[in-house]
Structure formats: C-alpha cells, structure tokens
Amino acid sequence: MEIARVAGLQEQEGRMLSRPKPGESEADLLHFQNQFLAARASPAVKIVKKADKRKGKEGSTDTETPPLQDSKDVVMLDGFPDTLPALTPAPPKKSKIKSASVHFEDEDPEERLESHDRHITAVFSKIIERDTSAVAVTMPVPTGDPFPRAFHRSEIKSEVQLGSGRKSIFAQKMAAKRAAEKAATAPSAAQCVQVRSIAPDALDPVESAGEAPLPSSKGDKDGDFLISQRPCLITGEGLGSQKSEEEAQAIHKENLEKLRSMSEEEILQEQARLLAQLDPSLVAFLKSQRGNNEGQKKELKMELNRPEEFVESLPVAQHGVRSSLSMQESGLEEPVRKEENMKVEVIDDDLPVKPRKEWIHMDNVEFEKLEWMKDLPSPRQKKTKKGMQARFSLKGELIPADADLPTHLGLHHHGEEAERAGYSLQELFHLSRSQVTQQRTLALQVLGRIVQGARAGEFASSLKGSVLRLLLDAGFLFLLRFSLDDAVENVMAASVGALRALLVSLDDEKYLDWTFSWYQGMAAFPFVPNNEEEEEEEEEELNGTEKSQDKKLKDENKPDPDVARYDVVKGLLKTRIQHRLRYILEVVRPVPAVVLDILHILTHIARHSSEACSQLLDCPRLIETIVREFLPTQWDPKVAEPGCLLTSLHGVACASAMKFIRVLASGGRNATARLLNTFEMKSRLSRFVAEEPLDVPLPREEALRLSTEAFRLWAVAAGYGQACDLYRKSPVVELSVQRAAAVVTLLTQVTQTAGYTAELQAKLSSSNSEDSEPIPPPPVAWSQVSGLQPFLETSLKKILQQISQTETWQTLQPLTTTCVIFMGVYYSAYSQQPSVNPVDCLEELERLTSEMLQPLLSQPAIDSMWDLLRPCSALCNPLSCSPAPESVGSIASLSCTGGKPPLSLVGSKSPFPFLTALLFLINKITHIHKGLTSKYSSVLGFRGLKDYLHQSWQTGPPSVTPSSAWILRHEYHLQYFVLALAQRMAGTCPDYTQHASLHHCVAMALLSRLLPGSEYLAHEVLLDLAFNPEFLPEGKAGGPEAADFSDILHLGTSAKLAQPGSAAAFLPKVTRGALLRESYQNLPSIRSCYLSHFVHLQPTLMRSQVSYQGRNYLIQSMLLPEVKGPILPSDWPFFPLISLYNKVTNAETRGAILNSLPLDLINTVTWNLQWVLLLETWRSKILQSIPTAAKLARLMCVFLTGSDLFLEAPIHRYTAALLSVYCQPKTLDSLNLDAPLPGLASFHDLYISLLEQFEGVSFGDPLFGVFVLLPLQKRFSVHLRLSVFGEHTNTLRALGVPLQQFPVPLERYTCPPEDNLNLLRLYFRTLVTGALRRTWCPVLYVVAVAHVNSFIFSQESTTQEIDAARKSMLRKTWLLVDENLKKHLLYYRLLNAESPLGFDLYEQLPPMRLKYLQIVFCFFPEEVRMCLKGTGLLNKLKELEKLFCTVRLETGRSMSHKRAKAQWSNKIFKLLLIIFKVFDVIKSLIKVIQVLICLDGESPAVVTQSNGWKAPQAKNDILLHKELQLSLRTVLKGQALPRLHGQTLCRLNEQRSYQTKQHLARLQLQFFICRWAVISRYQQTPEAPESR
Secondary structure (H helix, E strand, C coil): CEEEECCCCCCECCECCCCCCCCCCHHHHHHHHHHHHHHCCCCCEEEECCCCCCCCCCCCCCCCCCCCCCCCCECCCCCCCCCCCCCCCCCCCCCCCCCCCCCCCCCCHHHHHHHHCCCHHHCCCCEECCCCCCCCCCCCCCCCCCCCCCCCHHHCCCCCCCCCCCCCHHHHHHHHHHHHHHHHHCCCCCCCCCCCCECHHHCCHHHHHHCCCCCECCCCCCCCCCCCCCCCCCCCHHHCCCCHHHHHHHHHHHHHHHHHCCCHHHHHHHHHHHHHHCCHHHHHHHHHHHHCCHHHHHHHHHHHHCHHHHHHHCCHHHHHHHHHHHHHHHCCCHHHHHHHHHHCCCCHHHCCCCCCCCCCCCCCCCHHHHHHHCCCCCCCCCCCCCCCCCEECCCCCEECCCCCCCHHHCCCCCCCCCCCCCECHHHHHHHHCCCCHHHHHHHHHHHHHHHHHHHCCCCCCCCCCCHHHHHHHCCHHHHHHHHHCCCCHHHHHHHHHHHHHHHCCHHHHHHHHHCCCCCCCCCECCCCCCCHHHHHCCCCCCCHHHHHHHHHHHHHHCCHHHHHHHCHHHHHHHCCHHHHHHHHHHHHCCCHHHHHHHHHHHHHHHCCCHHHHHHHHHCCCHHHHHHHHHCCCCCCHHHHCCCCCCCCCCCCCCHHHHHHHHHHHCCCHHHHHHHHHHCCHHHHHHHHHHCCHHHCCCCHHHHHHHHHHHHHHHHHHHHCCCCHHHCCCCCCCCCCHHHHHHHHHHHHHHHHHHCCHHHHHHHHHHCCCCCCCCCCCCCCCHHHCCCHHHHHHHHHHHHHCCCCCHHHHHHHHHHHHHHHHHHHHHHHHHCCCCCCCHHHHHHHHHHHHHHHHHHHHCCHHHHHHHHCHHHHCCCCCHHHHCCCCCCCCCCCCCCCCCCCCCCCCCCCCCCHHHHHHHHHHHHHHHHHCHHHHHHHHHHHHCHHHHHHHHHHHHCCCCCCCHHHHHHHHHHHHHHHHHHHHHHHHHCCCHHHHHHHHHHHHHHHHHHCCCCCCCHHHHHHHHHHHHCCHHHCHHHCCCHHHHHHHHHHCCCCCCCCCCCCCCCCCCCCCCCHHHHHHHHHHCHHHHHHHHHHHCHHHHHHHHHHHHHHCCCHHHCCCCECCCCCCCCCCCCHHHHHHHHHHHHHHHHHHCCCCCCCCCCCHHHHHHHHHHHHHHHHHHCHHHHHHCCHHHHHHHHHHHHHCCCCHHHCHHHHHHHHHHHHHHCCHHHHHHCCCCCCCCCCCCHHHHHHHHHHHHHHHCCCCHHHHHHHHHHHCCCCCHHHHHHHHHHCHHHHHCCCCCHHHCCCCCHHHHCCCCCCHHHHHHHHHHHHHCCCCCCCCHHHHHHHHHHHHHHHCCCCCCCHHHHHHHHHHHHHHHCCCCHHHHHHHHHEEEECCCCCCCEEECCCCCHHHHHHHHHHCCCCCHHHHHHHCCCCCHHHHHHHHHHHHHHHHHHCCCCCCHHHHHHHHHHHHHHHHHHHCCCCHHHHHHHHHHHHHHCCCCCHHHHHHCCCCCCCCCHHHHHHHHHHHHHHHHHHCCCCCCCCHHHHHHHHHHHCCCCCHHHHHHHHHHHHHHHHHHHHHHCCCCCCCCCC
C-alpha cells in the first residue's frame, strides 16, 4: 500500500483543528485524538491500495475481493526435503511478472522460471491432504428406472423451523438428513464387538496378509458365533423399499444361523472355495468396506478405551488369543503402526483435560486439533535395516533409539518422532534461527557440546558417517558466524563456545607446549589443511612465488563458503572474524569463560600461517585490547585470594593471552618486532619474568603458567636474535619443571645468539659501504653467557643421578632434555669463539666425555631407553599418529584429543626427547673433536637401537597428515643424528662394516621421508651418506662377482638371461658384475649428478640451514613450510631422468624444438642408470615402495629423451641390465599398469608417445621393442593392444625381437584367451592382410595365432554376434590362400619356446575340431533342408557335407600334386552320385563340375555347348538359367563370385510360378553345387590335367 498525501488544510465547520506542538504530554495527544474523532473530520491522508505486482499489472485493483481463508489441505512434495536446506538462504522474493522486464521471443518460459526459483521448497511447503482412507464409500442404489429418482426436500422429516436462522430451507433440510443418517449409523451400547475364537492354523493366507483374521475357539465347536449383530457389508439400500433395513437384518440372521450350523472344517472349506471363485479385486473391495465401516470404528474405540473390561468379558480361552495378537502387532514395522494410529481418532477419554460445554467456543470439539494433548506412545525400535535419526540430549549426549525417558526432562517436543526424546541436528539448526533468544542460545550450546563430543570420538561407534563433516556441509560454520553478529550477549557467548569446540583442541595445545623445549621444538608446522582437491585445479608450471600469488588472488575472488570448504580458518578470516572478536572483547566485555574461548580461537588462527598472523596484527585495536586488558602490569590483588570468583577477566593478567602473543610471535621476525616495540611487550616481559610466580597476585597455577609463557615468548624472541638486551644473570631457583625448561630454552637461544656476535662484529668492521647493509650484532656478548655452562652442567649432573628412579626421571626429563641441548649449543658456539684457545676447548670436551657422558652410557637405564625406541616409535606404530575418527580435512588438528598413551613418541615414557638431545650433544662433540669418535662407538651397538632402525626402514612410507607430521619430524631428528654419528665412525672404526648396510638402508629411507623444513638434513644425507662407498660394503666384498655367479646359476632371475641386442653397431656383451663394478667406481660422479639436479631446493635449503645451524639473526619465522608431502618423492633415484624428460616435453608442448640438451647428457643418463642398478641389486627393498610400473615408466624416458640416445653403448647396456631385473617372475607378477601411478597422469598417453617414438627413431632396436611389448600382456588394459593393432600397425613391421631374446614368457600374452571381439578381428585382419608376419614380429605373430585359434575353435556358449563372428572367421580361415598361415591357424596346439615357430602344431586335427568344422561348413541353405525334411533325403545331404569337408581338408595340404587333384575330383563325383538319386536335374551338371575341376582355361562356351545342358522351357527357368551362366563366366574370368541366387529365388518365390517348393529347392541345390565347385577350383594352383 502506498500513502498519498493530500495538499492543503482540511477545514471543518469553518475552523481548523490545532496540531500537536513540542512539549505537549501524552494526555494532550489523547485529548487531540478525542477531539478529532468527535469532530468526524476527514483525515489528512488517504489509503490507496495499489495492485500487487505478483497478481497483475499496475493499476488493476480489486478491493472488493475478500481475503482467502486458510486451508487445512497440505500437499507433500515427493523428492524434496520437508524443510529448506540448512542455512541455504532462499532466493529473494521478487516479482515474477514485471512489465518493465525484457523477454525475448525464443526464450523458454520454463528456463526463465527455473532461473528465479532456486529451490522449490522456497515456494512450497508441506501441503497435507485430508485422509479419506477411513471414509465409507456409498455405492449408488440400483433402481429399475432409466434415470435416478429425483430427490425432494419434502421427503425429509424434520422438526426444523422453516426460515429460522440465516440458513436456507434446502440447507436446513440437508442438515437434518445428515443428522438422521449419523444417528442411524451410530451403534448402541449393546452392539459391542463379540468375538469367537478360531484356531490359529485356520487363518487363511489372504486375511493374514491383509487384515486381522476371524478368531475361533477350538474347544467349543457349537458355541455362538460372536460377531456384530449388524451386517458389516449389506445395508439394504439396493432393495428400494422401506423395509430394506429389516430385510438386510433378516439376511444377516440367516447367515449367522447357517454359520452356526456348520463345523470349523466346513467353514474353512467354504471360505477357501469362495476365495478361489471370487475375483481378488472384489475380495479386496469387500475387505476394505468392512474395515472402513463406521460402526466397527466406534467399536474399536470402545475396545481401546476399556481394554480391561473387554478382556474380562472374554472367555478364559480367549486371553491367549489376545496376547498372541499383541505380540504379532509388536513385530510390525513402524510404517504399519503409523497407519493404524492414524485410523484411530482422538476421543474425549484420550485427553488429559476433558473439554466442557460451558467453555467458550468448545460446543463443537475438534478432536484432531487436540491430538497433541494425548499421551506419547512408547518408543519402539524400527525393525528395518535403515538407520534411525540421531537425537541428542541437552548435554550433547547421544540418546539411544529405544530409550524411554520421562517427559519432565524436557527432551520431548512436537516435532517428528514425538515419542522419542532428544533433538536432531536438523531441529537444533531450526532452533538456532529462532526469534526466541533462549531457544537460539540453547541450540548453539547443545551444538557446541555435540561438536566437542564428536571430536573426542564419542559417536564414532554409534553413528554412521562423520558428525563434523555433516555439520560443516550443512553450513554450521556460517551459522556460528551469523550468530556472532547477534546483539544478545548470551547468543554471542554460545556461538563463541561452539566455535572454540569446532576449532580448538586443548590436548593439541598441551602437547605442543610439551614439545616446545625439545630439539627444534619451537618450530612447528602451520595448521594449514592438505587441500588436495583444490591443488588439482591449480597450474603446475608456476613457480613458488607466482603460485602463491595466483592462489591468493583466487582465494580473494572465491565466495566465503568455497574458501571455507577447503580451509575453515581461511574462510573465517575472509568473513573478518577478527574484527568481530575484537568488538566482543573491547565493547561487550563478556564473562571470563567467553574471553578464554576467544583467546583460544585467536591462538588457533595464529597457528594457521604467517598470513593469518599478519591479519591479526593488522586488525585495528585487537592486539592493543588484549595487551591492555589481559596483560596489564598492575591489577587488583584480590583475585589471588582463595575463593574469589572472577566476574570479569578485563584488567587481570591472563596466561592464555601471553600464550596467544607467543604463538603470534612465532609467525615471523617482523611480527615479533612489532609486538615487542609497537605493542610494548618488552615491558610486560620484564614485569612477568622478573617477579617470582609466588609474588604475582594470581592463583598459583595461573601464575606459574603466566611466568612459563613469558619465558617461552622471550625464548621465541631470542630465537630471532631479539630481546636479548633483557638478559641478565640470575640463578634458576624454585622453578617448576616446565618453567625451568622454558628458562633453559631461553638461555639456549641467548647463548646461540651470542655465539655469532663476534662473527657479525668482524663482518661489520670489514664491510665496505658499497656492500649491502650489514647485519648489526646482537646486544648480548659471549662473555655474558659464558658463565652459564658451569651452573647448568652441575645441575645436569645432579639430575642424571636420578635416572634410575623412574617416576622422578619422568618428571625431570623435560628439564634434562633442555640442559643437554644447551650443552651441545654451548660447545658448538664455544669452539667458534676467537677468544677461546682450541686446546682448552678440546680438553674441555674430553673432560665432559670421561666424567659425564661415558658413565651415563654405561648405565642400565640408558640401555632400557634404547629398548623403548621401537614401542614408542611412530614409524613402527603408525596407528599412534593416525587421524582422529572425526577429523575433517578443512580443519587442521594434531588428533591428540583424549591424550596420547605413555608408550608413544610424545608420551610420558618416551625416550625420544632425551636420546635425541644426547645424540645431538655427541655429534657436536665428535664434530669438534674427531679423536673422541671411537669413544662413542658403543652407541651404535645397542641392541634396542639396531632393532628400532631395522624395523623403521622396513615399514611402508608413513602417511603425511597434520596429525603425523609434527611427531615424525622429531623422530627423523633422532635417525639423522644416528646416521651422522655412523658417518664419522665409518672412516675411523675398523669394525663399523657390520652396521654399514643397515645404516645405508635407513639413510635411503630417510631421504624419501624428510618433511619440509628439514632440507638441510636431506642435503647432508645426500652429501655424506647416500653415495658414500663406505655404506656400500658389497662393492668391496665381492658383490659384483656374486651377481655374475647368480646369473650363471639362474638364481633370482628368469630362465632367459640373454639381453636384447642393439640396432647400432655390434656391442660386446658385458656381465652384470662388470656393470656393478663400474657403477661402484663412479659413485662420486653419481653424487655430483644428483646434487646438481636438486638445485631447485636451494632457497628452502638456505632457510633450513639457518635454523639447524643456529643463526638466529637470519631466521625469519618459527613456522615451518606448509606440509604437502616429503621433500623428495619416493622415486627420487630416477629424478635426473625425469627432469630431462620433462624439459623435452615442456619444450615440445610450447611448440619449440629443444636442440640444446645438456652437453653431458649421456653421462647424466648413464650415472642415473648406474645408481638405479646399484640399488636394484644391493638395496632392492629400498625401492619396493616404488611400483614396478612406475619404474618401467621412468625407464621409458630413456627412449623419449633425445632421438637416438638409447643407442649409445653405456645407456643401452645399463637399460638392458635393468630390464632383465624387472622381467624376473616376481617382479612381473607385481607389475600393474592399470593402477594410477605416482607422478603420471595416464600410462596410456605415455605408451602412445612411446609407440610414436618407436615408429620414428627405433631402427628396429630389440631393446626398444621389448619395452613396447611389455605392456601388451593379456592382464593389462585391452586399449594398449588395440592401439598397436589398430592405430599403430606400422610398429608391427619393426618389432623384430627374436623369441630367444624376449625375456618375458609368452604365456603372459596368451593366457587367458582373448575375449575382446574387436581385438580378435584386428588380430585376424593383420594376419590375413600380411601386416603381421612371423619374420617381422615373431612375438606378436605367436600371440595373434594363439588367440585366433582359441577363438575360432571355442565352443563355449556365447552371444549370437560372437558366435557368428567365430564361424565367419573359421570359414575365412578355411578359404585362405596362404597355406602356411592357414595351417598355423587350424593346427595350432601349444606354445613351445624351443620351437622356431614358438608353438607346436597338430599333425591331424582332433576329432572335436573336425566335428566342429563339419557343423560350421554347412553348404546347403536352410530352405533346401526345410524342403527335404521328412522325405528321407536330409541325411544324404548331411553325409555329402561331411565327406566334402573331409576331402577338402585332406587334399588341401598337397593340392599342387596332380594325383591328389585327380583323387579329389573322383571323390567329388562319388559325392555327386548321391545327389543323382535325389534330383534328376543335377545329372546335367556332372560335366560342368568335371570341367571346372580338371580343366584349366576352358571358356564358358565349352560348358554350355558340349555337355548336354538342357535349356529350360519355362520363363522363370530360363531366367535362372541365364543367371547361372553369367555367374560361371564371371568366376572363370577370375572375378569375385556374385550373390545372384538370393535375389533370383526371392523373385521367383514372390511370383509363385512354381506349384511346389521341391522345384525351387532343386534350383537352389544346382546353384550351390556349382558355387562350391568353382571356389574349390580357384583355390588351387592351376595345372594342366593329365586327361579330360
């Protein structure tokens, strides 16, 4: 509606009404209103109703249309949800018809409507129709009149006053009629339901399936039949008389008398007879009429309302019947119960409050509206396989489906499944958007508790699917985000709590704090999810910087839900959640619990990435508010009093706020500098570090946590070389273990920073002004930290004395670990100081070794620690770091919810932190003083350490997830220090050789497992361990000779040891031992090759080196790189070859021709192949994690890189040697080309490239040919074989691999038989056309012959198409001109590698094949057989076909001999004599066939003029005779045989010129005999006959 103002003043009775003025009270306004109403003046505004745009054009108004009344009908939309999708906003309600909108003529109205209506449930809701299943159907009354009798209102007898009320006379009469009918159908009290029992076995199957059967009694055969005294089906209306009801009652009584006079058996027999005779639809109709009868409904209600009285009134024998019926009903499924319950109407007795007539508007009680007041039915378990909807209590606990909880708990409501207690997730979502504040708050609180329980794994065994994933997919994250913007504080508090439960795991934070003081424990991986799905969409050719920038732009353009789908934290930051949280902290000032939740959420966001830290720092007033409100320097000391209840955390120091600042500082050097300087954290550090926790006015536990976090923050700052000016010497006294560990960690970082002060000072003094800006030295000098070592060493000795006491040692282990790490850092920096005498340093290390470390290593407690490595290892026990059951990919979590067991890597009994620190110290000592290396040889001899190393490298590669990466990183540190110590002992200890192979296997496994951030460790392993000859003792201890001896004895290899030859010049054969010996000598060159190909890791290597070397002034961030997998792929031994292939492929993709390959290309490929050969021979288990198919794909790059690179002698030799390794039986069994291969998008595409390369540059090289043939094995994809025989048939001419040089058994190509019809046709086509020959491609020739032979002689039942193709291929084989190919295809027997052909042949066809040939070669058409059926001549035809086939096969081998030819002709004549007895017409064809077979070069004239051919007389016979002559002439001239008989015979048959079909069959037989004679003649070599 629109308000139209009317200009001008309204006058009434010549005066003007006064208007309200400022300052007047409400009473004055009421006075003006009364005055206005009394004056009856017209208002100053008019209300004009404009047309609704949804209903028509503008200007069309219909003010007289009354409003529509509400309708009770509801339509259910099948296939659509009952409610709107959760948190999916409905499309805005806009006008569907606008006159201003533009529509095109060809625009589809349906598409236009669909573009507006996003979801049909946004328009329609539940539309429930009235249930009419219980309404009686009144059939029309049949009468004798041609038309129905007219009804007149005068026939109705009523006492209604005419004209009374506002109803018409007709309406009053009709109302009276309905009342009379209702009174007539209402049962009286005496007409109750009476039942008689019938035996349970007498129930007929129809009634048992449809409705409750008639009960009966076994004991009383002559008892009264207790049934309703009124007829159930017969009403008498059809009689058309006034006594119809009496007549119906009489019929009913007669039926009852008849039933009483019958026995049970007679009743059942009559019942069965009727059911058999009547139409089933009629029986169903009668039953439905009986079930819908109103009288029975009333009786059923009375039974339900008075069950006790009803049961008591039954005979004693009937109680069991009732109980058995109730048991049957209890077994029904829920849908059946619902239907029954819907049929039972609500009556007065069901209601807890009885309606009274004196109540207003209760004179007409609508019971269906009062149904909700009924008592709830007892919950019943559905007996279906489908799961039930999960329901939760207000505490977030899962309620069992069959739990019967009391209603006073408040868990029942009027939603779906009202009898079940609890709330479903859908209902909680609905409540969370309620307009009632308490409902929104309650729903969010319950959802938060459910999320917390789901993360703890409470529902993993009870629910199907993931609760967290379901909630996130439903939009739970944005529900919380919307609720945060609520104006009500309780709703905000509930939203914050639920968001904290979703994001934060307090156990994760606990273990991260526990490992903070470990070796490199301050560095942590960012909480960035592994977005594998999102990464697939990104381009791979961009470098790191371009990719990160491109990803950032994509994230900015994506909608918030799309970003949150892969990364929840990034999606929240995109919604500017930090600004809302700042507002809540600063303005709303919530209760302490909400403040702590917000700080936990901010801490989790800060752990996400450096970008998240930057956004938090850039948020206006966020950090200022936290520092000012929760890290003040002074506050009310009353908060420390016992029993003091904090109502607000604002203005009180909080350890969680200090932890948030510490995690924020780990995000980068610049962030730490801003916190220390801009936000005045330096003064806060001085405040909380200087004061003892007991003196801080806070509860003791909170004060200790605050002081510990302050020291950790200082340690992080010192890790960047910052805040070192706050350092002052003070003894560590009265510290808790964690606080003491934090202090020692701080001292370690300060000492590490001070160790480079002299170096930076020297660079600063020697730098020129032209150089880049030098780094200023830190404010702490070495002299200021040199006095820490004696104190900490003394403390360490005292702690180590408690190592035998388990409980005390477990408590003090964190402090011991940090002290040992400090000692290693101290001596590393001490040896580099220019003011220190090197001799004094070495003597100090000798003293430390003899006085502390050697006695420590000899203690039994240390031995037991080595034994605990294997039980606590994450590599040996992968389940200890597996993701939680409710882990979600978009939320990074360490899966520590519920804690870790004591025997785990981060458990309380774990030896890893202390042993890692101890090995770190020993490595520093042996690095400085190499003469002490032999003193620590006992370390590598511990049995527990060897067992752990042996088990760790043999396990499969661990899965890299956020829950495993942070644990595996600490375990890899221990393995690296063990290997570094082994590398130093390899050259000094003579008895080290026994450990060399084990340590080399560990080093190779570690290379493919090290995670981002540990590039420096990977570089050190490659440089000193992987290619170190000392770790390959087989090269010196007879390894090459053992390989040659193994090849001679055929141990570990296949029987075919001959390697494929080369298409190049003759290459002398070289043994595998000689190749291994050459490879072992080239290890230094191989190492240089690999190091040069890993140069792309140089930037990350520099960052990692700075961290591990302790150059704090260069560290940029404590956050490690994002974890997407190991640094090096598992197939890194093939990396140089892959790199060269990618270089060539990328150039060809861009359309360029790469001519500038590396100059040392041959050497690079040779070194790569040498290294792979060494590993495959002496370290084969190391490469087991790489699939065999992936290895072959990598080797194929040799042929795809460069044109003739594979023809080079060294490359060809090493490739052939590796091929022989991969063609061993066990290796071939593991070959799977159909599975997805790492680093390869499609093996099929790679193989096509290989085929194209083979066609272009192979020169028929046998080695190249073997690589082409390997993927064609039968168990691999048929598409590979189709590519060779279909699109690349040119390769068949050059695949000349001899059978003796082919290293793969041919059974892998022929078994099982081929079943692809297209490929079989290609096999046959290439064989027949000569594209595949034995001299060109012997391997595939054998394969094709074997498969075609198996196919044409296969007699398995199959489809009609395959059977027809099989017979057609066999017929064509029988007619082949190439006798050798025909012989191979028909007489193939078995594969034989020793045979020159590659297979054996039958001397004679087996009887089964011969019989099958006779079946296939059926020469006469079906028409002939049908004509001869029943005449006794059909067997003669079959005998003719059998003999003809036998003669053809026997003479086909030597048809070049004249004698055989004549013999064959004589047998044909004998066969034809059989036909002479059948048809006289064929006698005239004997001379024709003789001429065709025995003569050479005769003209058709001879045939037609000199052989007694009788010219036919009839017109049709003349026509057929001419076509036969034409056919003979065409064939004799060497042309193809035309198909003439079919058209001719069909034409003759249509004309119906013959009286019988016998004559037609004779003509067909003439033609086919001539046809086979001509074909047989032209298949032989023409020779002059001996005589005519």
